[in-house]
Amino acid sequence: MRYLPLTPADRTEMLRVVGAQTIDDLFVDVPQSARLDGPVHGLPNHASELAVERHMAALARKNLTxxxxxxxxxxxxxxxxxPASVDHLIQRGEFLTAYTPYQPEIAQGTLQMMFEFQSQVARLLGCDVANASMYDGSTACWEAIVMARRVTKRGKAILSGGLHPHYVSVANTMAKFTGDVLHTALPVLTPEPDTDDLIAAIDGDTSCVVVQYPDILGRIGDLSKLADACHAKKALLIAVVTEPVALGALRSPGEMGADIVVGEGQSIGVGLQFGGPYVGLFACSEKLVRQMPGRLCGETVDAEGKRGFVLTLSTREQHIRREKATSNICTSSVLCALAWSIHMTLLGxxxxxxxxxxxxxxxxxxxxxxxxxxxxxxxxxxxxxxxxxxxxxxxxxxxxxxxxxxxxxxxxxxxxxxxxxxxxxxxxxxxxxxxxxxxxxxxxxxxxxxxx
CATH class of the missing domain: 3.90.1150.10 (Aspartate Aminotransferase, domain 1)
Structure with missing residues (x-):
């Protein structure tokens, strides 16, 4: 197969089918300011493999690691x-090349790893159940907001000023397509989080309140009072943890009444890597499990009574009818989740x-x-x-x-x-x-x- 197998006629026919005049019509949602108006600066139109390697190495040397x-x-x-053992183990062939375990009879190792990961995440975050990972913390945060909408049948989310602005930005982008109304605020350079302001803003239209723990300024608040206020108005409390190592010293959000706890798992097992890939954590109370996005691996027994593992819930759009799906995320960061789980196991x-x-x-x-x-x-x-x-x-x-x-x-x-x-x-x-x-x-x- 050629690298670019489609002919101009093929592309013209594809555009006709989707109702577009030109390829540029497919990118109308991308702001003009974000589009390139020519080739990537500094890269030649073509070069030998050796020349490209040298050029990329020169660019890499500009980084401050x-x-x-x-x-x-x-x-x-x-x-x-x-630990070096983490990188060694995730590069074993059976893990490095593993794919979605559609056939449990040949994917017991991958499924067991997912089950152990879920168990560790649920215990760390203080929740009943966790899924088999998300892309990263910011997308997990947004998935929690849409999940709250499904659970409460309300479309107003209150986002704390202490929530990471990148998480807020992702939520604002996605809310354009769902119609959710997001109430946001800026952080204030004060010693205490904005708990009282959040409580005052909760009303009968609120689906959820989203807080970060510890927040973007590093502040640590007791979530119990906020959880009680949310539940009194039949809203959900979503807690975001961007530094999971903190939960080795702090009470977990689930213990304090958070209904959904999400976060970024990068701190454990996953290097900085100049921005990714990372791994999203997602956990909730058992009563909400059927609205949880992503995949859930469960433990069972086979026909001979031996312990085994299967995908118990997988409500993604590639598995069921799209209108019934709880998420359009069609994969998960399982290799990063494995690194997380190995590091967590080594720590204990x-x-x-x-x-x-x-x-x-x-x-x-x-x-x-x-x-x-x-x-x-x-x-x-x-x-x-x-x-x-x-x-x-x-x-x-x-x-x-x-x-x-x-x-x-x-x-x-x-x-x-x-x-x-x-x-x-x-x-x-x-x-x-x-x-x-x-x-x-x-x-x-x-x-x-x-x-x-």
């Missing part, structure tokens, strides 16, 4: 140590708690040291491994200056919320077990110079 410099980035993606409950304790201790020491720098104010007095500083100067150029010095100082709120003057001095700093005391001192000394 997490392991090469003092690293304090977080805000939804975290640098943790991943004791290891996860120890890892969480190390993270919190390191972050606390870093916050104390950085708060001593003139021109730096600690906004969040209670946090796990991520906290927000308020600088005497706009944070974004400070971060840029420090990056030029080989220090990745954190995520400026001005980058996440451009044009919002009240947030432009905010800097979100993450500290994990990979951060050394020397790294913290390097950052503190550099901030003293830049803020002077």
């Amino acid at each position: 997490a392991g090469d410099v003092p690293f304090f980035l977080g805000a939804g993606a975290y640098r943790h140590h991943v 409950e004791k290891g996860l708690r120890q890892l969480a304790a190390v993270n919190h201790a390191g972050a606390s020491a870093a916050a104390d040291r950085l708060a001593q720098v003139p021109g730096v104010e600690l906004v969040t007095p209670r946090f796990f491994n991520e906290f927000t500083l308020k600088l005497s100067k706009e944070a974004r150029p400070v971060v840029r200056t420090l990056a030029d010095r080989g220090i990745l100082a954190g995520v400026s709120l001005g980058r996440l919320y451009p044009g919002e003057g009240a947030l432009e001095h905010g800097l979100v700093v993450a500290v994990t077990e990979t951060t050394t005391a020397e790294d913290v001192e390097t950052l503190a000394s550099a901030l003293e110079e830049v803020l002077a």
